[in-house]
Amino acid sequence: MTFHEKSAWAMGILLILIGGWYVNTVWDISREMEMTAPPLLALAAVATVALIAGAVVSHIVIALVDPEAAEGDQDERDKQVLRRSGNIAGYFLGFGCFAGLWNYFWLQDGNMLFHIIVVSLIVSQIAEYALTIIFYRRGA
Amino acid sequence: MAKRPPITNRVRELREAHDNMSQSALAKEIGVTRQTVIAIEQGRYSPSLESAFRISRVFGVGLEDVFGWDDTAEK
Numbered sequence: 001m002t003f004h005e006k007s008a009w010a011m012g013i014l015l016i017l018i019g020g021w022y023v024n025t026v027w028d029i030s031r032e033m034e035m036t037a038p039p040l041l042a043l044a045a046v047a048t049v050a051l052i053a054g055a056v057v058s059h060i061v062i063a064l065v066d067p068e069a070a071e072g073d074q075d076e077r078d079k080q081v082l083r084r085s086g087n088i089a090g091y092f093l094g095f096g097c098f099a100g101l102w103n104y105f106w107l108q109d110g111n112m113l114f115h116i117i118v119v120s121l122i123v124s125q126i127a128e129y130a131l132t133i134i135f136y137r138r139g140a
Numbered sequence: 141m142a143k144r145p146p147i148t149n150r151v152r153e154l155r156e157a158h159d160n161m162s163q164s165a166l167a168k169e170i171g172v173t174r175q176t177v178i179a180i181e182q183g184r185y186s187p188s189l190e191s192a193f194r195i196s197r198v199f200g201v202g203l204e205d206v207f208g209w210d211d212t213a214e215k
Binding site: 001002069072075076077078136138139 | 144145171172173175176179184185187188191
């Protein structure tokens with residue numbers, strides 16, 4: 001398994017857990033308030049710090065397991081896989097932004113727009129990690 | 141399943157004929173990772189033209205002695 005595939009596994013799992021927790025918390029707060037929760041800076045900050053800390057720790061572990069792979073640059077296959085997965089993941093983000101804008105156009109709910117954009121970012125990033133793994137295993 | 145490229149190769153065969161050269165050693169020679177050499181050998185990845193030339197030069201043979209076109213794969 002390449003360094004980038006290991007990294008995609010670690011970051012994908014981290015993002016599913018932390019992103020899931022973030023979305024679930026916003027959902028619960030919205031239900032309690034009986035309206036779309038406003039953007040919660042403290043919640044976003046906790047999620048961001050947890051994600052960065054998790055990324056640092058997981059990459060240190062990956063580098064310790066295979067230091068040689070961690071030191072190497074991307075080779076031509078890495079570049080091809082990462083470019084293709086990033087390209088397709090961009091469509092997820094674009095679709096989410098488009099859906100958010102249409103939602104705002106019809107409902108005029110800025111809070112919902114914020115959450116849709118955040119969820120789109122999370123989903124597109126998870127898609128990028130998933131596609132990276134698929135392309136490494138099946139060929140890009 | 142992703143469609144495999146219709147390119148065959150004899151990298152593994154040539155590597156073994158070359159004093160059983162390791163995948164890591166070949167990878168180092170051509171400037172890719174060992175995983176990329178594995179993917180090439182398994183037919184999951186077609187190398188760039190530059191890497192293909194590098195591989196053939198490592199083994200001291202022509203490009204078409206290493207890589208071939210599988211006509212049946214396109215049918």
